[in-house]
Amino acid sequence: MSFATTIRRHWPEVLLVVAVALPWLSLVPLGIVWLWQGGHVWAWAIAAALLGVAALPLARLVRRRAKAEARIALGGLAEPSQAWTAGEREAWSEVLAIADETAPFAFDDIDPLLARARETVEAVARRLHPEAHSAWGQFSLPELLLLTERLCRDVRREALSHIPGIRTLRLSHMLWVQRQSERYGAAAQTGWRVGYGLWRLVRAVLNPLQAIGQETSGAIVEKTASLLSYRLRAYATRMLVLEVGRAAIDLYSGRLRLSDEEMRAARERDAVAAAEPVAAVRLVLIGQVNAGKSSLVNALARETRCAIGPLPTTSQVAEYRLELEGRPVVTLVDIPGLGDGASLEFLVQAERADLVLWVVSATQPARAPDRRGLDQFRAWASSQLARRTAPVVVALTHTDELRPANEWAPPYDVAAATRPKARAIRAAIDAVAVALDLPPDVIVPVAMPTGREPYNLDALWARIAMDLDEAKLVQLDRLRIGQQGLALRDVAHQLGRAGRFIVSGIVKA
């Protein structure tokens, strides 16, 4: 479709546009002529220069606001993912820093932007694999393919929602555009540049006044347009860097090691028994000997599941699956108590925990074993950059034995602490918070007096529920990391399948 045929087909519209626009467009040259004749050119030029000077800070302000707006508008995008670990969050803050200092791309030069994207990927790779020689290559082919798959899905979704008519646009159309551009593109561009340059020269010679006016307005229009599109470009640039960073983190953190379906399978393997379809959150009870861990298991389960008594009763790890109405499905893991010695056995279980329920007796002021154990757990947790670790909730047991010892008439208002018992419970919570260096709000007072109703278990369940989302994320990380152990088996499996292909190929040949 050529220009001439367009004119031919739409001549009434063209005439209409000309008829309406011409009187107004003619005002520009007429005004310049008037200025020339009236001798006001200098006054006009000075005023224009002054306004131009005034526009400079305005332009800067507009730029700054555009950047800030982009930052705010993309605030949701800048939020780190809930599922990320500390190390990945650090990588993310590096990505944010890059996004902050990246200038909006220009339409005519896209290379700096691509360099920035590459830089982002490399920064993330370096951060997540500091020890690796070539950090950027720390991913496997399946991971890359999964990332590609995911990006393709995202691109499709975005395209469908943002580009009108994309469903009807055929590849052949795009190929035609490409072919035209290949065939005539370079010639057309050169022609335009040469032609336009010649026209500007001719114009200057013929009518210097008009030339000045047009050159000025051309420059201003170009400048303003670039300024007004600045916001859009800042927006797009930031979005690109952040998206690249996010994808890079997913890739280099090994999060793409398993697809969603594979993750589901791993979760099933983690379940206590093969028959159980979903792995419950693992709630590991840690505490001193006779702090009341087993009693707490029985109370939470609403039935006697494990032995209790005045002497140490739990000598090995035992797991109890709870599926109670109105309660989250959890697996309680009862482990032997922390002794006076420096055994680290509990850490093995703590590493497999999605939520740690630290059981502390209110009537045992010798809390050094708890503190020591908790510090060991914290030291281990802070060394885990690749995964998040279980949140800690404290169950403060034996509160019924606090002073006055022979009085027990729950409920107690621990916050107001009007009665002596409530005051004693409050004091015990504060003492444990200081001794174990924990905020008081993770400490829930409970009691399991023999032969009577257990106290405050609802509050304990509520506290557990608050950390349940976090616990599930811990579980995801745990399964993902644990999956590395299975990798060899997977490799063998894949080799086996590849071997079958080859064999069948040979047989067919």
Place this chain on the structure above:
Amino acid sequence: MGLLDRLWTAVNESLFAKGGTDAGRDAENARQLAQSSALVVWLLGKTGAGKTAIVAALTGDRRAEVGQGFEPCTRTSQLYDVPPEAPLLRFLDTRGLGEVSYDPASDISWCEEQSHLMLVVMQVSDPMQHVVLQPLQEARRRHPDWPVVVAQTGLHRFYPHGMVHPVPYPCTGGPEDETQASLPHALRQALAHQRKLLDGLRGPRPRFVPIDFTVPEDGFPPPDYGIEMLWRVLEEAAPVAFEALHRARTEAETDRMRGRVRPLIYGCGAAAAGAGAVPVPIVGVGGLAGVIAMMLRGLAIRYEVAWTPSTFSQFSGAVGGSALAWWLVRYGLREMLKLVPVVGTAAAGALNAAAGFAVTVAIGEAACVWLAYQRRGLNAPSDEVRRALADGLAAGRRQAKGLAKRPEHDA
């Protein structure tokens, strides 16, 4: 009686000495003397096992006072002197037992230089006692003869709802406790478990005392459940100091103040005994007088009465001179008293110590009667003061016999 006159003169001088230096020096000397002869009770127990409650119950000091009264001793331990001016007992508490790497060596060697008793405190509901057993075993490995008493505390933790302490106190400390029907089954199990922990301990078997020291608000009367048995066992293990302290606590009905001040009197008695028996730079009457003056000053402060030269001469008139001599004759101490100024001879050491002890205790008891009347603005009847003096001498002599037998003083 020239000797006694000299003693009173010296006490008078010391009591009303110009300037504080003499008084301060006397007090410091008396304190050091008492400390060197005081019984050290080495408390071994986890935080919250009930050590402070036991010290409070034995001494009659409130728990808060006991808690603040501890002073650092070695790097890992602290001391509580009872009474502080002239300790009869020194409670040694190990700080941070159960923290990482407690080495009992320095505390053990410190205790080697003192007469002592190991008082192990275990909360009966806490079966994990490794941190307590470790220093105990170490001490007994080196000194199998060191006496050990194990207090098992917090009995009510195993009572079912509504149960109170069985009265009369049913425990004996022996294996029959484990079949005692009036105790809940879980409690008996826990008691037996803790006793078993000490099965392999070198030396004689420790004595076990189940106790439960609560506060009245807890609702487990009596608040010092089992204290009589604890007294009995402690007196068997270390007669002198605990008999004196026990007497101070139990004979307090007549004059509550007197019960409170008695540890000071006995502490000063021990210091006076030390003045005769331990080679410290105090010579004869001067040293004894210094201790007595310190005691009289301490008693006056507790009774909130000030000594003046005139009240002191009235008091010494009531008990001093011929009156005192008469009582001394009657109680057959005349021969002993002759030896008081003969200081430094090893042969006379124990006797001097005994005499110094008895006289100091007697004067202290008499002073209590005198000061109690003074406090009400009255003059004490001489008869009553002298009776107190005589009783004090008798009691002091009984104690002093024990004192003479204490092998530590032969060293």
